[in-house]
Amino acid sequence: MRILLIEDDPALGEAVRDHLAGLAHAVDWQTRLAEAEAALRAVPYDLVLLDLGLPDGDGLAFLKRLRARGDTTPVLVLTARDRVSERIAGLEAGADDYLVKPFDLGELAARVAAVARRYAGDPNPLLEIGPLLIDRARRIVTKDGAPVPLSAREWALLEALALRPGAIVAKERLEELLYPMGEEVESNAVEVAVSRLRKKLGAETIETVRGLGYRLKGR
Template identity: 55%
Template sequence: MRLLLVEDDHMIGEAVQELLRAESHAVDWVPDGNQADAALLAQRYDLVLLDLGLPGRDGLQVLRALRARHDRTPVLITTARDAVAQRVQGLDAGADDYLLKPYDLDELLARIRALARRAGGHSDEAYACGEVWLNPVTRQATLRGQPVQLSGREWAVLLPLLARPGAVLSRAQLEDKLYGWGEEISSNAVEVYIHGLRKKLGADVITTVRGLGYMLACQPAP
């Protein structure tokens, strides 16, 4: 997934960015509300982690502007504002979830996964397509019931394909899930991870659609 992290505390921002990248998310980090608003206008994100007490423009203003544009990108507010009235205000402004600082990093990851499942229309925790099965929460993958070890980048490529079986995703769309701003992108990165996935899951599982991109060749499991 590609995430926007809006956090003005440098230590928290660095720690969370490092954590999310270790989980194979592409992360763009901005430290103030004006930059957040500009980023949301310029780039589509799978999820936004939004602090409220920001320089430039308050987090609630960023959120209200986002929703005023009818942009339904999931937003997880992360803030030290712990009054019930403030939490209600944030949720009423259009936030999808609310996490108080200081928060446990494992809980942050769990809430991100939950919001991603909800946004994708998946109420359960697993993605299945034919004989391939993934559980994003436990990071388990199986092929015909047998466990398969995937690298973090292989996960990042396979998950969007598995979430939309039959849809063709371009190389640029898959790169967008792998890299944030300022990260060096190898010209054949996606091809390398696709090759690794085919070795582990079968040569015919991921189909190359010439000139367009990649898709899963299997049918969604019933």
């Protein structure tokens, strides 16, 4: 993704740029609104990260101008302003999301990914397995088009199996996935979980491989 970062704080700007660059994004960093505006006219960015507290103008007004021009580039606002009304003002000015300083770089990356997913030509990756459609981002499974509500355990189990459809996943692996060594189970909890999942998704979707584990009916 090609990202325009508008941020005047050198330390923060560098940190954000480096972090996103490390995630294989192409980041252009501007510290002034005037320069940013020029860059936006010249280059088709996939995303704009906009700090509202810039010294050479009002970020919100900048954003409104952008939208008034018909520019629909997704904008993620970074700011220290944290009042609800100001967030709302930001969103009403045309921001797609809002991140309040100080923010975690990991969270920033997640938001960036979310925006990217939302606006990319291919939305989010849907896994299609037989009659099942698995939307990992939205945490939604549909069977023959009908949504199937899953509990947390069931979802975790399905995700583990759906990661590589057709591959055998050992029961022990599933066990340590569902119960990450905090509390071992001393029963057939995994089997029960599989059973319950099968009841919701259909018995034929999960195949038992005796002595080894389970696998999703891939194809």
